Every structure is written in structure tokens, then in C-alpha cells.
Amino acid sequence: MRAMLLVNPKATTTNARTRNVLIRALGATMDLTVEETGYRGHAAALAATARAKGYDVVAVLGGDGTINETVNGLLNPVNGIAAPPSGPTGDASHEGRTDGAPHGPSGPSVPDGDPSAGRPAVIVIPGGSANVFARGLGLPNDPVEATGAVLEALREGRRRTVGLGQALWDHESRYFTFCAGLGYDAEVVRAVEGLRGAGRKATPARYVNTALRHYVATDKRRPAMTLTGPGIPTAAGIFMAIISNTSPWTYVGTRPVRPTPWASFETGLDMLGLQRLGLTSLMPLIQHILTESDALPSGRHLVQLHDEPEFTLTADRPVAFELDGDYLGERESVTFRSIPNALQVLV
Numbered sequence: 001m002r003a004m005l006l007v008n009p010k011a012t013t014t015n016a017r018t019r020n021v022l023i024r025a026l027g028a029t030m031d032l033t034v035e036e037t038g039y040r041g042h043a044a045a046l047a048a049t050a051r052a053k054g055y056d057v058v059a060v061l062g063g064d065g066t067i068n069e070t071v072n073g074l075l076n077p078v079n080g081i082a083a084p085p086s087g088p089t090g091d092a093s094h095e096g097r098t099d100g101a102p103h104g105p106s107g108p109s110v111p112d113g114d115p116s117a118g119r120p121a122v123i124v125i126p127g128g129s130a131n132v133f134a135r136g137l138g139l140p141n142d143p144v145e146a147t148g149a150v151l152e153a154l155r156e157g158r159r160r161t162v163g164l165g166q167a168l169w170d171h172e173s174r175y176f177t178f179c180a181g182l183g184y185d186a187e188v189v190r191a192v193e194g195l196r197g198a199g200r201k202a203t204p205a206r207y208v209n210t211a212l213r214h215y216v217a218t219d220k221r222r223p224a225m226t227l228t229g230p231g232i233p234t235a236a237g238i239f240m241a242i243i244s245n246t247s248p249w250t251y252v253g254t255r256p257v258r259p260t261p262w263a264s265f266e267t268g269l270d271m272l273g274l275q276r277l278g279l280t281s282l283m284p285l286i287q288h289i290l291t292e293s294d295a296l297p298s299g300r301h302l303v304q305l306h307d308e309p310e311f312t313l314t315a316d317r318p319v320a321f322e323l324d325g326d327y328l329g330e331r332e333s334v335t336f337r338s339i340p341n342a343l344q345v346l347v
């Protein structure tokens with residue numbers, strides 16, 4: 001089995017020791033090529049090359065940002081750069097799809113064939129700050145323990161096929177592994193990225209503090225967004241939206257945060273939209289999503305979707321947009337699609 005290991009040496013919890021443990025462990029069972037990422041976007045280019053060269057596996061030691069780039073490189077054959085969303089034939093999301101449907105397959109149904117089969121399988125070793133994708137797959141957050149779990153999966157030939165999300169806006173598109181967000185949540189991601197750019201580490205406490213501080217500044221009077229989609233009742237007046245491909249959405253330390261508890265890699269996309277941002281609406285919601293409950297949050301100010309193939313959020317002014325925890329600027333319209341059976345993960 002030929003494998004390419006991508007290491008982001010700059011990821012928060014990646015160090016030479018875990019890197020060497022992983023190289024020894026994987027090198028003992030596979031024909032291993034090791035590549036270090038040197039800049040933003042490098043993992044996408046390397047993953048696209050691995051696919052083009054017929055590698056069986058791409059392993060990643062890094063955070064959710066590096067995993068996101070890797071997945072985009074694997075699904076977009078041309079150096080990981082997304083094709084414009086030009087419809088069924090020009091859109092990389094339809095690669096391998098046999099139904100020819102312009103809006104994706106409905107619900108959790110599996111298209112004929114398995115689109116994931118033509119791509120290298122993925123191994124994920126947590127090396128970032130939150131490692132939401134790895135933990136969502138059930139891997140330990142510790143890189144050495146996760147390596148042990150992956151070796152076991154390799155020995156037993158265990159692999160899991162997961163769906164992805166895809167966001168499409170203007171003439172761009174990008175896949176996501178666990179979440180996307182528009183509004184307040186993306187404003188917090190932007191603020192934390194600003195702090196990281198100034199040399200601060202992304203810790204759970206930093207996210208919470210930034211969220212609290214930013215809450216004062218965010219617009220709680222004029223909701224910008226409207227939800228539309230095939231078969232979905234139009235809902236206006238949305239301040240922020242969380243779009244999920246899995247649950248938990250994130251973690252505060254070891255505690256999972258679950259605004260969309262029914263989301264899963266095996267179903268379409270889920271969404272939680274907030275039509276009120278006042279403290280009296282927010283506090284019970286925060287309390288609920290920090291519990292282990294499988295019940296959906298309740299409230300008339302909430303707009304919720306479960307297992308949807310496609311929907312669009314349109315805003316009457318540009319709103320902050322994030323994808324897998326990566327800030328992507330301000331947008332006025334983003335369409336979200338579920339891409340079933342997109343990727344095989346050794347886990």
C-alpha cells in the first residue's frame with residue numbers, strides 16, 4: 001500500500017516527536033512518502049498530486065485546516081483548486097455521481113457506485129487545536145493514541161465511508177468535513193484568526209473569551225439572512241447559521257458542543273439558524289447544546305434542518321463566513337450541498 005503522509009509542522013500540537021512516532025508506525029506497514037506543508041494551500045496541492053499518482057492512502061498530521069485542504073485536494077483533481085460551480089457536468093462535486101441530478105441526491109440515499117472508491121483513503125492524526133474532524137470520527141485527541149487506533153484499523157482492514165459538505169458561492173466552491181457558519185460564529189472565528197496572526201495560541205479559553213467579548217459588538221437588531229431551498233419553507237430574519245456535516249460541532253476542552261445533535265457523516269446536512277440573539281434566547285440554547293442530550297434545541301426563534309441535500313442562505317448585506325473553522329471573508333449568498341459517500345477514512 002502506498003501512502004503519503006502530510007505533516008503541518010506549524011499546527012498547534014504537532015511536534016517532531018509525534019511526527020517521528022507516526023512515520024515509524026506507518027512506515028512499518030506501508031510504503032510511505034513524507035511531505036511537510038510549507039504554506040497555506042500546500043496540503044491541497046500535495047493531496048491532489050497523491051491522487052493523480054495513484055496513492056492508496058493520504059495520512060494527515062495536523063489540524064482541521066490542513067485536513068480541510070487535504071480533502072479539497074483529493075476531491076478537486078486539479079491541484080486542489082475548486083472548479084466553478086457551473087452545474088452538473090462542470091462541478092467537481094458531481095464527480096462519480098451517476099444520477100445526473102443537478103441538486104444532489106436527496107436525503108441519505110446512496111448514489112449508485114461509490115464515488116469514494118476512486119480516491120486515496122484518508123488517515124487523520126490530530127495535531128491541531130480542536131481536531132473536531134478526528135474526534136468526530138471517534139479518534140482519541142492524543143496523536144500517539146490516535147496512531148495506535150489507526151494502526152489497529154489498518155491491521156483489521158477497517159474503513160468508514162463518510163459524506164462531506166460543499167459550500168458554493170460566487171464562482172467558488174469548497175468542501176467541508178464538519179461545519180460551516182455564517183454570521184456571529186464566523187465573526188468569532190475571524191477575531192480569533194486575527195489574534196493568532198498576532199502570535200496568540202488558539203485555546204478553548206481564547207475562543208470563549210473572544211465570543212463573549214464579540215457578543216457585545218455583533219449586530220443583534222437587524223438579521224441579514226434568509227433560508228431557501230428545494231422543499232424547504234423559506235425562513236427570513238436569521239442572524240447566524242451553523243451548518244453541520246456531523247456532531248459535535250466543536251469542543252470546549254473535552255466537552256462536546258452539539259447545536260445540531262442529529263447531524264452525522266452518513267446523512268445530509270443539518271442547520272441551526274437563530275432568529276434572535278438576545279441573552280434570554282441565547283442562554284437556554286447554550287445550556288442545551290452543552291448537554292449530552294440527543295434532543296434538538298427548542299424555541300420559536302430557531303430554524304432547524306436535518307438531513308437536507310441542499311439549501312441556500314442569502315443575506316441582504318455581506319456577512320462573515322467560515323468553513324471548518326477557517327474564516328473565508330464576507331458573503332451575500334452561499335449554497336450548501338451534501339456530498340454522500342465522498343471519502344473513505346481508515347478509522
Ligand SMILES: Nc1ncnc2c1ncn2[C@@H]1O[C@H](COP(=O)(O)OP(=O)(O)OP(=O)(O)O)[C@@H](O)[C@H]1O
Pocket residue numbers: 008009010011012013037038039040041042062063064065066067069127128129130131132202325326
Ligand atoms: N508551513 C506552514 N506555515 C504556515 N502555515 C501553514 C503551514 N502549513 C500549513 N499551514 C496552514 O496552517 C493552517 C492551520 O493549520 P492546522 O489546521 O493544521 O492547525 P491548527 O490551526 O493548529 O489547528 P486547528 O485548525 O484545529 O485550529 C492551515 O489552514 C494551513 O493552510
